[in-house]
Amino acid sequence: MLTKQQLQDIKKLQKECEVHGDIQLKLNWNMLEDSESNQLDFLHYENDELIAFLGLYPFGSTVEVCGMVKPSDRRKGHFHNLFKKGMESAKQCGYQKILLNAPAGSRAAKEFLLTIGAEYAFSENQMVWEEKPIQPVEGITLRQAKEEDLDMSIRISIEAFGMTQEDATLMERSFRKEKSTDMLMIDVNERTVGKIRVSRKDGEAWIYGFSILPEHQGKGIGRKVLRQVINEHSSAGYSVHIEVETKNDNALGLYQAVGFRVVHSQNYYMYVMCNK
Template sequence: MLKENKLMAIKQLQKECENADGIQLKLNWEMLREREGRQMDFSYEKNGQLIACLSLYGFGSTVEVCGMVIPEERRKGHFTRLWQQALVTIEQYGFQTILLNAPSTSITAKEWLSKQPYTYAFSEYQMRWSERPIEASDEILLRVAKPSDANLEVKLDVLAFGMDEEDARSHLERIKERQDEQFLMIEADNRTVGKVRINRTEGEAWIYGFAILPEFQGRGYGRKVLRNIVKSEHDAGNQICLEVEAKNNRALTLYESVGFIKIQGQDYYKKNRV
Protein backbone atom coordinates (compact mmCIF):
# COMPACT_ATOMS: atom_id res chain seq x y z
CA MET A 1 0.00 0.00 0.00
CA LEU A 2 1.30 3.47 -0.88
CA LYS A 3 2.09 5.58 2.15
CA GLU A 4 -0.09 8.61 2.84
CA ASN A 5 2.74 11.09 2.21
CA LYS A 6 3.35 9.51 -1.21
CA LEU A 7 -0.33 9.73 -2.09
CA MET A 8 -0.33 13.40 -1.07
CA ALA A 9 2.73 14.05 -3.25
CA ILE A 10 1.04 12.36 -6.23
CA LYS A 11 -2.08 14.45 -5.65
CA GLN A 12 0.00 17.64 -5.58
CA LEU A 13 1.86 16.67 -8.76
CA GLN A 14 -1.46 15.90 -10.45
CA LYS A 15 -2.80 19.31 -9.47
CA GLU A 16 0.29 21.12 -10.81
CA CYS A 17 0.18 19.25 -14.13
CA GLU A 18 -3.56 19.74 -14.60
CA ASN A 19 -3.38 23.46 -13.81
CA ALA A 20 -0.41 24.03 -16.10
CA ASP A 21 -1.85 22.11 -19.06
CA GLY A 22 -5.58 22.71 -18.61
CA ILE A 23 -6.26 18.97 -18.54
CA GLN A 24 -7.59 16.27 -16.24
CA LEU A 25 -5.52 13.16 -15.67
CA LYS A 26 -7.02 9.73 -15.10
CA LEU A 27 -5.17 8.27 -12.14
CA ASN A 28 -7.66 5.64 -10.88
CA TRP A 29 -7.39 6.83 -7.29
CA GLU A 30 -9.50 4.00 -5.94
CA MET A 31 -6.74 1.62 -7.08
CA LEU A 32 -3.85 3.81 -5.96
CA ARG A 33 -5.23 3.91 -2.42
CA GLU A 34 -5.41 0.13 -2.19
CA ARG A 35 -2.12 -1.02 -3.67
CA GLU A 36 -1.00 -4.39 -2.33
CA GLY A 37 1.91 -6.64 -3.14
CA ARG A 38 2.88 -5.92 -6.72
CA GLN A 39 5.17 -3.06 -7.76
CA MET A 40 2.82 -1.02 -9.93
CA ASP A 41 3.99 2.55 -9.24
CA PHE A 42 7.24 4.21 -10.28
CA SER A 43 8.49 7.66 -9.38
CA TYR A 44 11.41 10.07 -9.51
CA GLU A 45 12.15 12.62 -6.78
CA LYS A 46 14.54 15.54 -6.76
CA ASN A 47 15.52 17.42 -3.60
CA GLY A 48 12.64 15.76 -1.75
CA GLN A 49 10.06 16.77 -4.37
CA LEU A 50 8.12 14.33 -6.55
CA ILE A 51 9.11 15.20 -10.12
CA ALA A 52 7.58 12.37 -12.13
CA CYS A 53 5.46 9.30 -11.58
CA LEU A 54 3.97 6.50 -13.64
CA SER A 55 1.34 4.00 -12.51
CA LEU A 56 0.04 0.72 -13.87
CA TYR A 57 -3.54 -0.43 -13.44
CA GLY A 58 -4.22 -4.09 -14.10
CA PHE A 59 -7.56 -5.31 -15.45
CA GLY A 60 -7.15 -9.04 -15.99
CA SER A 61 -4.66 -9.51 -18.84
CA THR A 62 -4.81 -5.80 -19.76
CA VAL A 63 -2.79 -3.06 -18.10
CA GLU A 64 -3.54 0.66 -18.36
CA VAL A 65 -0.73 3.18 -18.01
CA CYS A 66 -0.92 6.78 -16.83
CA GLY A 67 1.86 9.11 -15.78
CA MET A 68 2.94 12.72 -15.42
CA VAL A 69 6.00 14.96 -15.12
CA ILE A 70 6.13 18.37 -13.47
CA PRO A 71 6.13 20.98 -16.30
CA GLU A 72 9.59 22.49 -15.67
CA GLU A 73 11.24 19.05 -15.71
CA ARG A 74 9.79 17.72 -18.97
CA ARG A 75 11.81 16.57 -21.99
CA LYS A 76 14.64 15.43 -19.74
CA GLY A 77 13.97 11.72 -20.05
CA HIS A 78 12.31 11.25 -16.65
CA PHE A 79 9.15 9.64 -17.98
CA THR A 80 11.03 7.39 -20.40
CA ARG A 81 13.20 6.04 -17.58
CA LEU A 82 10.13 5.27 -15.49
CA TRP A 83 8.53 3.62 -18.51
CA GLN A 84 11.51 1.31 -18.93
CA GLN A 85 11.10 0.21 -15.31
CA ALA A 86 7.38 -0.31 -15.81
CA LEU A 87 7.97 -2.51 -18.86
CA VAL A 88 9.89 -4.95 -16.67
CA THR A 89 6.87 -5.25 -14.36
CA ILE A 90 4.48 -5.61 -17.31
CA GLU A 91 6.50 -8.54 -18.61
CA GLN A 92 6.97 -10.03 -15.14
CA TYR A 93 3.23 -10.18 -14.47
CA GLY A 94 2.34 -11.37 -17.95
CA PHE A 95 0.03 -8.57 -19.08
CA GLN A 96 -0.89 -9.21 -22.71
CA THR A 97 -2.43 -5.90 -23.73
CA ILE A 98 -0.99 -2.48 -22.90
CA LEU A 99 -3.13 0.65 -23.03
CA LEU A 100 -1.34 3.99 -22.73
CA ASN A 101 -3.67 6.74 -21.54
CA ALA A 102 -3.32 10.44 -22.35
CA PRO A 103 -5.68 13.40 -21.99
CA SER A 104 -6.91 14.31 -25.48
CA THR A 105 -5.51 17.85 -25.29
CA SER A 106 -2.13 17.03 -23.74
CA ILE A 107 0.54 18.18 -26.21
CA THR A 108 3.51 16.72 -24.32
CA ALA A 109 1.82 13.34 -23.94
CA LYS A 110 1.10 13.18 -27.67
CA GLU A 111 4.70 14.12 -28.46
CA TRP A 112 5.97 11.23 -26.35
CA LEU A 113 3.40 8.80 -27.76
CA SER A 114 4.37 9.69 -31.34
CA LYS A 115 7.75 8.06 -30.70
CA GLN A 116 6.29 4.83 -29.28
CA PRO A 117 5.20 1.69 -31.20
CA TYR A 118 1.56 2.08 -30.15
CA THR A 119 -1.53 2.75 -32.25
CA TYR A 120 -4.60 4.78 -31.36
CA ALA A 121 -7.33 2.47 -30.05
CA PHE A 122 -10.25 4.53 -28.73
CA SER A 123 -11.27 7.59 -26.74
CA GLU A 124 -13.54 8.07 -23.78
CA TYR A 125 -15.16 11.03 -22.10
CA GLN A 126 -15.26 11.85 -18.44
CA MET A 127 -18.64 13.41 -17.70
CA ARG A 128 -20.09 15.30 -14.73
CA TRP A 129 -23.72 15.88 -13.87
CA SER A 130 -24.83 19.50 -14.27
CA GLU A 131 -27.38 20.33 -11.61
CA ARG A 132 -30.99 20.46 -12.77
CA PRO A 133 -34.35 19.43 -11.31
CA ILE A 134 -34.60 15.65 -11.30
CA GLU A 135 -37.06 13.13 -9.94
CA ALA A 136 -36.45 9.51 -8.98
CA SER A 137 -38.48 6.64 -10.41
CA ASP A 138 -40.23 4.00 -8.31
CA GLU A 139 -40.27 1.59 -11.26
CA ILE A 140 -36.65 0.61 -10.64
CA LEU A 141 -35.14 -1.06 -7.59
CA LEU A 142 -31.45 -0.82 -6.80
CA ARG A 143 -30.30 -3.46 -4.31
CA VAL A 144 -26.92 -4.44 -2.95
CA ALA A 145 -25.33 -7.25 -4.96
CA LYS A 146 -25.13 -10.67 -3.32
CA PRO A 147 -22.54 -13.43 -3.85
CA SER A 148 -25.12 -15.28 -5.94
CA ASP A 149 -25.14 -12.35 -8.42
CA ALA A 150 -21.47 -12.86 -9.38
CA ASN A 151 -22.13 -14.91 -12.53
CA LEU A 152 -24.58 -12.31 -13.82
CA GLU A 153 -22.15 -9.51 -13.04
CA VAL A 154 -19.47 -11.29 -15.06
CA LYS A 155 -21.92 -11.94 -17.91
CA LEU A 156 -22.85 -8.26 -18.04
CA ASP A 157 -19.19 -7.19 -18.21
CA VAL A 158 -18.64 -9.62 -21.09
CA LEU A 159 -21.74 -8.49 -22.98
CA ALA A 160 -21.52 -4.75 -22.32
CA PHE A 161 -17.79 -4.10 -22.32
CA GLY A 162 -16.37 -6.87 -24.49
CA MET A 163 -14.28 -8.32 -21.67
CA ASP A 164 -12.93 -11.84 -21.78
CA GLU A 165 -14.87 -13.96 -19.27
CA GLU A 166 -11.75 -14.91 -17.31
CA ASP A 167 -10.63 -11.28 -17.16
CA ALA A 168 -14.12 -10.17 -16.11
CA ARG A 169 -14.22 -12.69 -13.28
CA SER A 170 -10.70 -11.81 -12.10
CA HIS A 171 -11.52 -8.09 -12.22
CA LEU A 172 -14.74 -8.58 -10.26
CA GLU A 173 -13.03 -10.60 -7.55
CA ARG A 174 -10.37 -7.93 -7.13
CA ILE A 175 -12.64 -4.90 -6.95
CA LYS A 176 -15.04 -6.64 -4.56
CA GLU A 177 -12.31 -6.27 -1.93
CA ARG A 178 -12.48 -2.46 -2.01
CA GLN A 179 -14.06 -0.66 0.89
CA ASP A 180 -15.24 2.48 -0.93
CA GLU A 181 -17.25 0.67 -3.62
CA GLN A 182 -20.95 -0.10 -3.65
CA PHE A 183 -22.10 -2.88 -5.98
CA LEU A 184 -25.75 -2.66 -6.96
CA MET A 185 -28.06 -4.86 -9.00
CA ILE A 186 -30.89 -3.34 -11.01
CA GLU A 187 -34.34 -4.87 -10.76
CA ALA A 188 -37.40 -4.08 -12.86
CA ASP A 189 -40.66 -5.99 -13.28
CA ASN A 190 -39.44 -8.51 -10.69
CA ARG A 191 -36.39 -9.37 -12.81
CA THR A 192 -32.71 -8.58 -12.31
CA VAL A 193 -31.91 -6.67 -15.50
CA GLY A 194 -28.50 -5.09 -14.90
CA LYS A 195 -25.84 -3.76 -12.56
CA VAL A 196 -23.98 -0.62 -11.61
CA ARG A 197 -21.08 0.24 -9.30
CA ILE A 198 -20.59 3.47 -7.37
CA ASN A 199 -17.28 4.70 -5.98
CA ARG A 200 -17.49 7.56 -3.49
CA THR A 201 -14.34 9.55 -2.79
CA GLU A 202 -13.81 13.08 -1.48
CA GLY A 203 -17.29 14.35 -2.31
CA GLU A 204 -17.48 12.70 -5.73
CA ALA A 205 -19.58 9.69 -6.69
CA TRP A 206 -18.29 7.92 -9.80
CA ILE A 207 -20.58 5.58 -11.71
CA TYR A 208 -18.83 2.52 -13.17
CA GLY A 209 -19.78 -0.76 -14.80
CA PHE A 210 -23.31 0.37 -15.68
CA ALA A 211 -24.90 -2.34 -17.84
CA ILE A 212 -28.37 -3.57 -18.79
CA LEU A 213 -28.96 -7.03 -20.26
CA PRO A 214 -29.55 -6.75 -24.05
CA GLU A 215 -33.05 -8.21 -23.87
CA PHE A 216 -34.11 -5.44 -21.46
CA GLN A 217 -32.57 -2.50 -23.31
CA GLY A 218 -34.72 0.08 -25.03
CA ARG A 219 -37.33 0.13 -22.27
CA GLY A 220 -36.13 3.23 -20.46
CA TYR A 221 -34.58 1.32 -17.57
CA GLY A 222 -31.18 2.94 -18.00
CA ARG A 223 -32.53 6.47 -17.77
CA LYS A 224 -34.56 5.62 -14.67
CA VAL A 225 -31.53 4.04 -12.98
CA LEU A 226 -29.42 7.11 -13.66
CA ARG A 227 -32.10 9.45 -12.39
CA ASN A 228 -32.35 7.45 -9.16
CA ILE A 229 -28.60 7.41 -8.62
CA VAL A 230 -28.18 11.09 -9.47
CA LYS A 231 -30.98 12.14 -7.14
CA SER A 232 -29.66 10.02 -4.26
CA GLU A 233 -26.04 11.14 -4.64
CA HIS A 234 -26.96 14.79 -5.20
CA ASP A 235 -29.13 14.76 -2.08
CA ALA A 236 -26.12 13.33 -0.21
CA GLY A 237 -24.01 16.28 -1.34
CA ASN A 238 -21.86 14.45 -3.90
CA GLN A 239 -20.84 15.49 -7.39
CA ILE A 240 -21.75 12.71 -9.82
CA CYS A 241 -19.29 11.64 -12.52
CA LEU A 242 -18.87 8.82 -15.01
CA GLU A 243 -16.84 7.67 -18.00
CA VAL A 244 -18.07 6.56 -21.40
CA GLU A 245 -16.38 5.46 -24.61
CA ALA A 246 -16.59 8.30 -27.14
CA LYS A 247 -17.99 6.15 -29.96
CA ASN A 248 -20.81 4.82 -27.77
CA ASN A 249 -23.40 7.27 -29.11
CA ARG A 250 -26.28 5.47 -27.45
CA ALA A 251 -24.76 5.81 -23.99
CA LEU A 252 -23.66 9.40 -24.64
CA THR A 253 -27.19 10.37 -25.63
CA LEU A 254 -28.58 8.70 -22.52
CA TYR A 255 -26.15 10.42 -20.16
CA GLU A 256 -26.64 13.83 -21.76
CA SER A 257 -30.42 13.45 -21.53
CA VAL A 258 -30.11 13.08 -17.75
CA GLY A 259 -27.86 16.13 -17.45
CA PHE A 260 -24.27 14.89 -17.78
CA ILE A 261 -21.80 17.09 -19.66
CA LYS A 262 -18.36 16.27 -21.05
CA ILE A 263 -15.49 17.60 -18.97
CA GLN A 264 -12.44 15.81 -20.43
CA GLY A 265 -11.50 13.45 -23.23
CA GLN A 266 -9.02 10.61 -22.75
CA ASP A 267 -7.25 8.87 -25.64
CA TYR A 268 -5.94 5.32 -25.44
CA TYR A 269 -3.08 3.83 -27.43
CA LYS A 270 -2.75 0.09 -27.65
CA LYS A 271 -0.17 -2.62 -28.17
CA ASN A 272 -0.56 -6.37 -27.77
CA ARG A 273 2.47 -8.21 -26.46
CA VAL A 274 3.55 -11.12 -28.65
Protein backbone atom coordinates in the same frame (compact mmCIF):
# COMPACT_ATOMS: atom_id res chain seq x y z
CA MET B 1 1.12 -0.41 -0.79
CA LEU B 2 1.91 3.27 -1.29
CA THR B 3 2.59 5.23 1.88
CA LYS B 4 0.45 8.17 2.98
CA GLN B 5 3.30 10.52 2.09
CA GLN B 6 3.68 9.03 -1.39
CA LEU B 7 -0.03 9.44 -2.05
CA GLN B 8 0.16 13.07 -0.93
CA ASP B 9 3.16 13.63 -3.21
CA ILE B 10 1.27 12.12 -6.17
CA LYS B 11 -1.72 14.39 -5.53
CA LYS B 12 0.54 17.44 -5.32
CA LEU B 13 2.29 16.59 -8.59
CA GLN B 14 -1.03 15.85 -10.29
CA LYS B 15 -2.39 19.26 -9.34
CA GLU B 16 0.75 21.01 -10.61
CA CYS B 17 0.60 19.18 -13.95
CA GLU B 18 -3.12 19.83 -14.39
CA VAL B 19 -2.83 23.54 -13.64
CA HIS B 20 0.21 23.91 -15.91
CA GLY B 21 -1.40 22.18 -18.89
CA ASP B 22 -5.05 23.07 -18.24
CA ILE B 23 -5.83 19.34 -18.37
CA GLN B 24 -7.27 16.61 -16.18
CA LEU B 25 -5.26 13.45 -15.54
CA LYS B 26 -6.98 10.12 -15.02
CA LEU B 27 -5.00 8.38 -12.29
CA ASN B 28 -7.69 5.91 -11.17
CA TRP B 29 -7.46 7.01 -7.54
CA ASN B 30 -9.92 4.41 -6.29
CA MET B 31 -7.48 1.72 -7.44
CA LEU B 32 -4.34 3.65 -6.55
CA GLU B 33 -5.31 4.04 -2.90
CA ASP B 34 -6.56 0.46 -2.56
CA SER B 35 -3.56 -1.23 -4.16
CA GLU B 36 -2.27 -4.09 -2.01
CA SER B 37 1.25 -3.87 -3.39
CA ASN B 38 3.43 -1.24 -5.02
CA GLN B 39 4.79 -3.45 -7.80
CA LEU B 40 2.72 -1.48 -10.32
CA ASP B 41 3.53 2.02 -9.03
CA PHE B 42 6.75 3.75 -10.08
CA LEU B 43 8.02 7.00 -8.54
CA HIS B 44 11.10 9.11 -9.17
CA TYR B 45 12.24 11.47 -6.41
CA GLU B 46 14.94 14.13 -6.36
CA ASN B 47 15.81 15.90 -3.12
CA ASP B 48 12.71 14.43 -1.47
CA GLU B 49 10.44 15.86 -4.18
CA LEU B 50 8.38 13.64 -6.48
CA ILE B 51 9.45 14.44 -10.04
CA ALA B 52 7.76 11.69 -12.05
CA PHE B 53 5.11 9.03 -11.51
CA LEU B 54 3.81 6.07 -13.50
CA GLY B 55 0.85 3.91 -12.48
CA LEU B 56 -0.30 0.60 -13.95
CA TYR B 57 -3.92 -0.36 -13.37
CA PRO B 58 -4.93 -3.96 -14.17
CA PHE B 59 -8.32 -4.78 -15.69
CA GLY B 60 -8.26 -8.51 -16.30
CA SER B 61 -5.61 -9.29 -18.93
CA THR B 62 -5.39 -5.57 -19.82
CA VAL B 63 -3.31 -3.04 -17.94
CA GLU B 64 -4.00 0.69 -18.21
CA VAL B 65 -1.05 3.07 -17.90
CA CYS B 66 -1.02 6.70 -16.86
CA GLY B 67 1.65 9.00 -15.49
CA MET B 68 3.10 12.48 -15.27
CA VAL B 69 6.30 14.49 -14.94
CA LYS B 70 6.88 17.79 -13.16
CA PRO B 71 6.61 20.43 -15.95
CA SER B 72 10.00 22.00 -15.20
CA ASP B 73 11.74 18.59 -15.31
CA ARG B 74 10.47 17.26 -18.61
CA ARG B 75 12.65 16.11 -21.52
CA LYS B 76 15.20 14.65 -19.08
CA GLY B 77 14.29 10.99 -19.56
CA HIS B 78 12.56 10.55 -16.20
CA PHE B 79 9.25 9.33 -17.56
CA HIS B 80 10.88 7.16 -20.22
CA ASN B 81 12.86 5.38 -17.50
CA LEU B 82 9.72 4.79 -15.43
CA PHE B 83 7.87 3.57 -18.50
CA LYS B 84 10.61 1.05 -19.24
CA LYS B 85 10.38 -0.31 -15.70
CA GLY B 86 6.61 -0.40 -15.95
CA MET B 87 6.66 -2.42 -19.16
CA GLU B 88 9.13 -4.88 -17.63
CA SER B 89 6.74 -5.37 -14.72
CA ALA B 90 3.74 -5.71 -17.06
CA LYS B 91 5.58 -8.40 -19.03
CA GLN B 92 6.44 -10.30 -15.85
CA CYS B 93 2.80 -10.15 -14.73
CA GLY B 94 1.67 -11.55 -18.08
CA TYR B 95 -0.60 -8.73 -19.19
CA GLN B 96 -1.66 -9.22 -22.80
CA LYS B 97 -2.89 -5.73 -23.65
CA ILE B 98 -1.33 -2.37 -22.80
CA LEU B 99 -3.49 0.76 -22.94
CA LEU B 100 -2.04 4.20 -22.23
CA ASN B 101 -4.38 7.06 -21.40
CA ALA B 102 -3.61 10.73 -21.77
CA PRO B 103 -5.61 13.96 -21.70
CA ALA B 104 -6.74 14.82 -25.22
CA GLY B 105 -5.27 18.31 -24.85
CA SER B 106 -1.80 17.28 -23.64
CA ARG B 107 0.86 17.99 -26.28
CA ALA B 108 3.63 16.54 -24.09
CA ALA B 109 1.75 13.23 -23.78
CA LYS B 110 1.18 13.00 -27.53
CA GLU B 111 4.88 13.59 -28.22
CA PHE B 112 5.87 10.81 -25.83
CA LEU B 113 3.30 8.38 -27.23
CA LEU B 114 4.54 9.05 -30.75
CA THR B 115 8.12 8.43 -29.62
CA ILE B 116 7.35 4.96 -28.22
CA GLY B 117 5.24 3.90 -31.20
CA ALA B 118 1.87 3.74 -29.46
CA GLU B 119 -1.19 3.82 -31.73
CA TYR B 120 -4.42 5.68 -31.07
CA ALA B 121 -7.26 3.32 -30.09
CA PHE B 122 -10.27 5.33 -28.87
CA SER B 123 -11.37 8.29 -26.75
CA GLU B 124 -13.59 8.72 -23.71
CA ASN B 125 -15.56 11.75 -22.60
CA GLN B 126 -15.69 12.58 -18.91
CA MET B 127 -19.09 14.04 -18.10
CA VAL B 128 -20.61 15.84 -15.13
CA TRP B 129 -24.27 16.12 -14.26
CA GLU B 130 -25.69 19.64 -14.27
CA GLU B 131 -28.43 20.25 -11.77
CA LYS B 132 -31.88 19.96 -13.27
CA PRO B 133 -35.21 18.57 -12.06
CA ILE B 134 -35.20 14.77 -11.92
CA GLN B 135 -38.44 12.81 -11.89
CA PRO B 136 -38.97 10.28 -9.05
CA VAL B 137 -38.07 6.73 -10.03
CA GLU B 138 -40.29 3.67 -9.79
CA GLY B 139 -40.05 0.09 -11.01
CA ILE B 140 -36.37 -0.62 -10.30
CA THR B 141 -34.33 -1.62 -7.27
CA LEU B 142 -30.65 -0.93 -6.70
CA ARG B 143 -29.16 -3.22 -4.05
CA GLN B 144 -25.70 -3.97 -2.75
CA ALA B 145 -24.09 -6.90 -4.58
CA LYS B 146 -23.60 -10.06 -2.54
CA GLU B 147 -21.21 -12.94 -2.98
CA GLU B 148 -23.96 -14.98 -4.60
CA ASP B 149 -24.29 -12.27 -7.29
CA LEU B 150 -20.76 -12.91 -8.57
CA ASP B 151 -21.79 -15.31 -11.34
CA MET B 152 -24.46 -12.90 -12.57
CA SER B 153 -22.01 -9.98 -12.47
CA ILE B 154 -19.58 -11.98 -14.59
CA ARG B 155 -22.35 -12.92 -17.03
CA ILE B 156 -23.37 -9.27 -17.41
CA SER B 157 -19.77 -8.25 -18.18
CA ILE B 158 -19.51 -10.98 -20.81
CA GLU B 159 -22.83 -10.25 -22.50
CA ALA B 160 -22.94 -6.46 -22.18
CA PHE B 161 -19.25 -5.65 -22.67
CA GLY B 162 -18.10 -8.63 -24.77
CA MET B 163 -15.45 -9.63 -22.23
CA THR B 164 -13.93 -13.07 -21.90
CA GLN B 165 -14.86 -15.28 -18.94
CA GLU B 166 -11.33 -14.95 -17.52
CA ASP B 167 -11.19 -11.15 -17.76
CA ALA B 168 -14.70 -10.72 -16.39
CA THR B 169 -13.90 -12.93 -13.40
CA LEU B 170 -10.62 -11.16 -12.60
CA MET B 171 -12.20 -7.73 -12.87
CA GLU B 172 -15.20 -8.54 -10.73
CA ARG B 173 -13.03 -9.93 -7.94
CA SER B 174 -10.71 -6.91 -8.01
CA PHE B 175 -13.60 -4.40 -8.01
CA ARG B 176 -15.06 -5.95 -4.88
CA LYS B 177 -11.94 -4.96 -2.96
CA GLU B 178 -12.37 -1.25 -3.68
CA LYS B 179 -13.13 1.02 -0.76
CA SER B 180 -15.73 3.83 -0.90
CA THR B 181 -17.35 2.05 -3.85
CA ASP B 182 -20.85 0.59 -4.02
CA MET B 183 -21.26 -2.53 -6.15
CA LEU B 184 -24.94 -2.41 -7.05
CA MET B 185 -27.16 -4.93 -8.81
CA ILE B 186 -30.13 -3.65 -10.80
CA ASP B 187 -33.37 -5.57 -10.23
CA VAL B 188 -36.65 -5.23 -12.12
CA ASN B 189 -39.63 -7.27 -10.91
CA GLU B 190 -37.24 -9.11 -8.57
CA ARG B 191 -35.08 -10.18 -11.50
CA THR B 192 -31.48 -8.99 -11.92
CA VAL B 193 -31.02 -7.24 -15.26
CA GLY B 194 -27.81 -5.23 -14.82
CA LYS B 195 -25.21 -3.66 -12.52
CA ILE B 196 -23.50 -0.39 -11.73
CA ARG B 197 -20.59 0.79 -9.55
CA VAL B 198 -20.55 4.15 -7.77
CA SER B 199 -17.30 5.41 -6.26
CA ARG B 200 -17.31 8.39 -3.90
CA LYS B 201 -14.32 10.60 -3.07
CA ASP B 202 -13.69 14.27 -2.31
CA GLY B 203 -17.31 15.27 -2.87
CA GLU B 204 -17.54 13.50 -6.24
CA ALA B 205 -19.54 10.40 -7.14
CA TRP B 206 -18.27 8.53 -10.22
CA ILE B 207 -20.35 5.98 -12.11
CA TYR B 208 -18.50 2.98 -13.56
CA GLY B 209 -19.33 -0.36 -15.12
CA PHE B 210 -22.94 0.61 -15.88
CA SER B 211 -24.40 -2.25 -17.90
CA ILE B 212 -27.76 -3.83 -18.72
CA LEU B 213 -28.19 -7.33 -20.15
CA PRO B 214 -28.83 -7.04 -23.93
CA GLU B 215 -32.31 -8.57 -23.72
CA HIS B 216 -33.37 -5.86 -21.27
CA GLN B 217 -31.93 -2.88 -23.12
CA GLY B 218 -34.15 -0.36 -24.84
CA LYS B 219 -36.84 -0.52 -22.15
CA GLY B 220 -35.98 2.68 -20.29
CA ILE B 221 -34.24 0.85 -17.43
CA GLY B 222 -30.93 2.64 -17.90
CA ARG B 223 -32.54 6.07 -17.67
CA LYS B 224 -34.31 5.10 -14.45
CA VAL B 225 -31.08 3.79 -12.92
CA LEU B 226 -29.22 6.99 -13.72
CA ARG B 227 -32.01 9.11 -12.28
CA GLN B 228 -32.01 7.14 -9.05
CA VAL B 229 -28.22 7.33 -8.67
CA ILE B 230 -28.28 11.06 -9.41
CA ASN B 231 -31.11 11.68 -6.96
CA GLU B 232 -29.41 9.82 -4.12
CA HIS B 233 -25.96 11.35 -4.56
CA SER B 234 -26.86 14.92 -5.52
CA SER B 235 -29.18 15.14 -2.51
CA ALA B 236 -26.26 13.97 -0.36
CA GLY B 237 -24.10 16.82 -1.70
CA TYR B 238 -22.04 14.97 -4.32
CA SER B 239 -21.38 16.11 -7.86
CA VAL B 240 -22.10 13.18 -10.20
CA HIS B 241 -19.69 12.10 -12.97
CA ILE B 242 -19.51 9.42 -15.62
CA GLU B 243 -17.28 8.36 -18.53
CA VAL B 244 -18.39 7.23 -21.98
CA GLU B 245 -16.54 6.23 -25.13
CA THR B 246 -16.95 8.96 -27.74
CA LYS B 247 -18.17 6.48 -30.39
CA ASN B 248 -20.90 5.10 -28.12
CA ASP B 249 -23.70 7.30 -29.42
CA ASN B 250 -26.45 5.45 -27.55
CA ALA B 251 -24.80 5.86 -24.15
CA LEU B 252 -23.78 9.46 -24.88
CA GLY B 253 -27.35 10.34 -25.86
CA LEU B 254 -28.73 8.70 -22.72
CA TYR B 255 -26.37 10.57 -20.42
CA GLN B 256 -27.05 13.88 -22.11
CA ALA B 257 -30.80 13.28 -21.84
CA VAL B 258 -30.62 13.07 -18.04
CA GLY B 259 -28.41 16.17 -17.74
CA PHE B 260 -24.76 15.18 -18.19
CA ARG B 261 -22.39 17.35 -20.22
CA VAL B 262 -18.84 16.71 -21.47
CA VAL B 263 -16.09 18.49 -19.53
CA HIS B 264 -12.90 16.56 -20.42
CA SER B 265 -11.71 13.98 -22.92
CA GLN B 266 -9.13 11.23 -22.57
CA ASN B 267 -7.36 9.53 -25.48
CA TYR B 268 -6.35 5.88 -25.24
CA TYR B 269 -3.43 4.37 -27.12
CA MET B 270 -2.45 0.76 -27.73
CA TYR B 271 1.15 -0.21 -27.04
CA VAL B 272 2.78 -3.45 -28.15
CA MET B 273 5.63 -4.61 -25.95
CA CYS B 274 8.84 -5.91 -27.45
CA ASN B 275 9.28 -9.67 -26.89
CA LYS B 276 12.99 -9.40 -26.28
